[in-house]
Structures are given as C-alpha cells and as structure tokens.
Amino acid sequence: MQLTRERIVCAAAELIEREGVDAVSMRRLAADLGSGVMSLYNHVPSKAALLDGVAEWIMSGIDFSSDPDASWEDQVRAQARAFRQIARAHPRCTMVVVSRPTTSAAGLLPIEHALATLRGAGFGGEEAVRAVRAFVAYIVGSLLREVGVTPSLARPEDDAPAGRLLRLDPAEFPQATSLAAELMVRDHDADFEFGLDLLVRAVADLRPVRRR
Amino acid sequence: MQLTRERIVCAAAELIEREGVDAVSMRRLAADLGSGVMSLYNHVPSKAALLDGVAEWIMSGIDFSSDPDASWEDQVRAQARAFRQIARAHPRCTMVVVSRPTTSAAGLLPIEHALATLRGAGFGGEEAVRAVRAFVAYIVGSLLREVGVTPSLARPEDDAPAGRLLRLDPAEFPQATSLAAELMVRDHDADFEFGLDLLVRAVADLRPVRRR
DNA sequence: ACCTGAACACCGTTCAAGT
DNA sequence: ACCTGAACACCGTTCAAGT
Secondary structure (H helix, E strand, O other): OOOOHHHHHHHHHHHHHHHOHHHOOHHHHHHHHOOOHHHHHHOOOOHHHHHHHHHHHHHHOOOOOOOOOOOHHHHHHHHHHHHHHHHHHOHHHHHHHHHOOOOOHHHOHHHHHHHHHHHHOOOOHHHHHHHHHHHHHHHHHHHHHHHOOOOOOEOOOOOOOOOOEOOOOOOOOHHHHHOHHHHHOOOHHHHHHHHHHHHHHHHHOOOOOOOO | OOOOHHHHHHHHHHHHHHHOHHHOOHHHHHHHHOOOHHHHHHOOOOHHHHHHHHHHHHHHOOOOOOOOOOOHHHHHHHHHHHHHHHHHHOHHHHHHHHHOOOOOHHHOHHHHHHHHHHHHOOOOHHHHHHHHHHHHHHHHHHHHHHHOOOOOOEOOOOOOOOOOEOOOOOOOOHHHHHOHHHHHOOOHHHHHHHHHHHHHHHHHOOOOOOOO
C-alpha cells in the first residue's frame, strides 16, 4: 500500500492510543506500515514534525460549530465540550495535542468560533479575546486532569482495590484527609460542567448583553 | 563531590532550564556531574523517576501559604499566583511538572491550602473540592499558555520581526483576522488575572458567604 | 553501600545508492 | 519522485565486577 503523509500520521496516532507516546519510534512505525524506516522521511521531515501532524490531525477532527440560534452561553458550552471530546476520543494523544505549539490553522479554529460567538453576543474585541483565553486555559487544564496528570488523591494502582488512597499525614493534610471521600470521586463530566458554568456565568456578568 | 539524589535532580532541572527536556539524558547528566552513567542509578531508579523528582522538587519550592487575615478571595488569588510562579521561575520545566502525575505530597499541598481557604470561608466540602478543581484546571492551562504551547496567533520566529502573523485566510478566519491586533498582545499577567477574577467572582456568587 | 565499564537492544537522522 | 540499507552518533538499562 502506498506510503502517504496521512497514512503515517494516522498510524502514529493509533500507535500512541494503543501503546502510548513512548512506544512511537520511526522504526516501529515503519515496521507497522511495512516499509523501510527511511521511507517515512519522504513524507515527514522529522519525528517532531510527525507528532505535530498528529496533534493537527486530532484537532482537525473536532467539530467546533454550534447552533447559531442557541444563546451564546449554550454555544460557548457546546464549543468547550467539543474541545473536551479530544480527551474522550483520544486520551493518550491528548498530551501530544496539548504539549506542542499549534502552528496550523486547525489549532486556531476553536478560537475563531469562540470569538465569533462572543462578538455576536455583543462583547468587545479585547473582552472577547480575554474571555476566550480564559476558556481555553480552563479547557486545556481540564483535559490534562481528565487524562490523569493533575494532582489528585486517587492513585491509579493496578493491583490495589480501585480508588486506593495515597498515604496522607493527617497533620500535614487535614483538609485532604477529611475530604478524602469527595476528593476520590472522579466525575469528569460533572467537574468540567461545574467549572465551565462558573466561567460562563462570570463572563455573562461582565456586562449586561441582550441576545443578538 | 558526593553524588546525591538531590544533586542529580537539581542538575536535571538546571539542564532542562538551560537546554530543554530533550537535552536530558542519563549520560549527559552523568558527564555534567563528573561521574559514570551508572552511578546515577544508585540514587535514582530510572530516568522517568528522575523527571518525577524534578517535578516534585519544583513543586516543593513554591510557597502556597497565604495571609490568613486576608479575604478568602485574596487568599485564593495569592495561591493561584504562587502556582503560576512556576512558569516564571522554571519556564522550561513547567511542561515536566504539568505533564506527569504527581505522586508526591508536594503536589497535593496547593490543593490542601486552597481547600483550607475555601472551607474557612464557609464553603461545603463538595463545593470546595469542585471549586479547587476548577481553579487548578484554569491555572494549569494558563501555565501551558504562558509557556507557549496553547494555540496563539503570534508565531515565535527567530528571524522574523517580533510578533509576525501566522498567514491567515480572512475568509476562513474573519474574527481572528479582524482581531489580529488584540490576539497578538501577549500580556500573561493581565490574561491570568482576568480569568482568575472571573473564577473568583463566580465562586463567590455560588452562595452568600460572610467573612469567617 | 556506592561506584563503574562493557555490553545489549534500542534510538533519529545523514548519506549514497537505487528505481 | 519515491524507496532503501548501511552507517553514525546517540539512547536507557542490565549485569558482573570492583571498592
């Protein structure tokens, strides 16, 4: 089968999803694709560029469009949820997406949509830009949490009964100890919606705007 | 000089800051420390564990305490800013801190402090946990943006005049095009404070609480 | 307990050679 | 234009040997 940039990028994304980023090597990828290692370099200039390609490919698979008849609050919410889809659809690729600077247009698309929504709701340019940045920061941070790299109490242990506790010194961590039950609950949907709601309402409070 | 876990971790952090994560190898580190490669393994079980150590070391260098006489809003702000200090003090290590699950107590300390502040302000346990998670998500996302991995318009190019524009198709990106000026401004302080303020005010609105 | 060199099984990428 | 193998300069880590 023909070797293609797209085929290579796609194979890389699948390999990451299957075995993690550390499993990705040009040699391994070539073997998976049934070609010589150096053949890859006819379509991709370097491994770094390949990973950029994976990030872009995943971003471009998200649909950021939203119902233009909905309230701007609901549109922003829909866009945020679309973004978060990345963590659900490509959990192990999320870190790749989020850890490399987006050089492509695909990375700017969610921002374009969000800006359009906010401007359409009557927000000024600077305000819209600032609000979008706050949303993006929150969403990106949420992705990282969901993917499991943000400080948490529940330690993933293969052998231990699900949701075992990190050993905590109650003297040093009185709050974490007394709130252990709440901290162990990991409902990413609810967590995400909670924070998203905070931001949406705070942005709505910035100024009295009427539906356009 | 004696080889020590702390000395190794510290050297790794400095090397990351100087030349980036990709420059870190056990061999390079050993050379920097004037020892044989394998000597490192007497103090650190693996490279991955070493990077965990770097993350922990950086987290433990942040002072999350806040003036207990200040309003809870100001305390939360102070804690958030302390967290953000990481991006200023160790920009190139930030990704390391933020990309690996915190297994140590040092990673839980900021959460402990934030929980104490919110509970002291009268928030319920579950509410406090949710709010803290929203804050952490926002802060972590902000760190990533500040360190330069979040979609942005300003493309860092060594040769181009500072702040050159990504080539944008005005038809596809009307908002980004018309807001190019605003999007190019990169005032991380202002951006961070703007979003932090949104969250603080939204959390304050969750329920009428009086100072404790 | 700590250090070490040799060795193993890998890397990404350059280059020169092929079609 | 695309493919390729050999070669180069690296990796992390195991192991057996030293002190």
